[in-house]
Amino acid sequence: MSKMFEQTAISSMVLSNRFVRSATWEGMAADDGAVTPKLINTMTELAKGGVGLIITGHSYVRPEGKAGLFQLGAYKDELIPGLQEMTKAVHDCGTKIVMQIAHAGRFTAKKLTGETPLVVSEEPGKTYHEITDQDIRDLVVAFADAAGRAKAAGFDGVQIHAAHGYLLSQFLSPLFNRRQDAYGGDIQNRSRILMEVYQAIRKTVGQDYPVLIKLNCSDFNDNGLKLEESLQVGRMLADTGLNALELSGGLLSDKKLSPSRTGIKTEEDEAYFREEARRFKSAISIPLILVGGIRSLSVAERLVEEGVTxxxxxxxxxxxxxxLINRWKSGDHRKAECISDNSCFRVAISGNGVSCAVKDRQR
Known part of the structure; x- marks a missing residue:
């Protein structure tokens, strides 16, 4: 049997295969971030489809950190019962589920949250609120509290979102971080809040509860986070007890080298962070999860068999x-039908929840 379908574990979390549904903004939560029946149905469909681990779309840890409409929330205890319904539905299908927790920082809008967006550093001509030391302390608590809610709701782990230009990614990136205090300057300082968030989460959920991170290998921007610095962050987190690292790259604000690239035509176009993954795999001892344009079972198998991820x-x-995973497991090894045109996200922005626009037109 293919290594892709063997049982493995990330800390205490036993997985039925090596396929992970990467965090995806579903656009199906209620206005206050609560779980809806539509969102539960989407998670159940993924679980029945054979994926070993589902990572939820980014769940905001504080109201002013909301990134978009109908985004899942993790900022108050009143959301826990709905989250419990979702985790139970996934577990009943034999799949594990992890909550991704995030704060959007400068990628929020006052018209969405009613509050002035938080930024790592002031930006000329922009009406933003530069994060103070007290704000940082409050944010660390907010991330830890959100992780505690995830555990209480039955999630099998949490994933810290520190990629794609969201708040923790903004701290890591010199493109956004021009601070002159203990949270700015070299990579040790720029990663300080991330380490504080991780340590606060670990204190809240305990040593045996899986804590993962999503990290940019590079911002792919001249002034952004570079691979060598990202490797340093990965090593620091691994040495501190992180359980797994999902490697991504790029900024939402960049079109050509964004996290969700278009123009994936051949196997050579797939896994566009593979060379960076090789570097990470040789630098850290914890499990590595690779995202980015993988469309073929054969590519997935090679990446695992060659020790890239x-x-x-x-x-x-x-x-x-x-x-898709059940299709591949059954012997139908045709590549994924996704044409990588990103029209699925435009559907979500319309308020109908994320779905494949091409498939919708064919119905």
Whole structure:
């Protein structure tokens, strides 16, 4: 049997295969971030489709950190009962589920949250609120509290979102971080809040509860986070007890080298962070999860067999085909039907929840 379908574990979390549904903004939560029946149905469909681990779309830890409409929330205890319904539905299908927790920072809008967006450093001509020391302390508590809610709701772990230009990614990136205090300057300082968030989460959830991170290998911007600095962050987190690292890259504000790239035509176009993953795999001892344009079972298998990564993470292909993993396991090894045109996210922005626009037109 293919290594892709063998049982493995991330800390105490036993997984049925090496396929991960990467965090995807579903656009299906209620206005206050609560779980809805539509969101539960989406998670159940993914679980029935054979994916070993589901990572939820980014769940905001504080109201002013909301990134978009109908985004899942983790900022208050009143959300826990709905989250419990979702985790139970996934567990009943034999799949594990992790909550991704995040704060959007400068990628929020006052018209969305009613509050002035928090930024790492002041930006000329912009009406933002530069984060103070007290704000940082409050944010660390907010992330830890959100992780505690995830554990109380039955999630099998949490993933800290420190990629794609969201708040923790902004701290890591010199493109956004021009601070002159203990949270700015070299990579040790720029990663300080991330380490504080991780340590506060670990104190809240305990040593045996899986804590993961999503990290940019590079911002792919001249003034942004570079690979060598990202490797340092990965090593620091691994040495502190992190359980797994999902490797991504790029900024939401960049079109060409964004996290969700277009123009994936051949196997050579797939896994566009593979060379960076090789560097990470040789630098850290914890499990590595690789996302980014993987569309073929053969590519996924080679990446694992060659030791480039331990797990394969996908987003857009599972929007098009929630049953993709079961299809591959059954012997139908055709590549994913996803054409990587990003039209699925435009559907979500319209308020109907994320779905494949191409597939919708064919119905």
């Amino acid at each position: 331990d797990y394969i993470s996908m987003s857009r292909p599972l929007i098009r085909e929630p049953n």
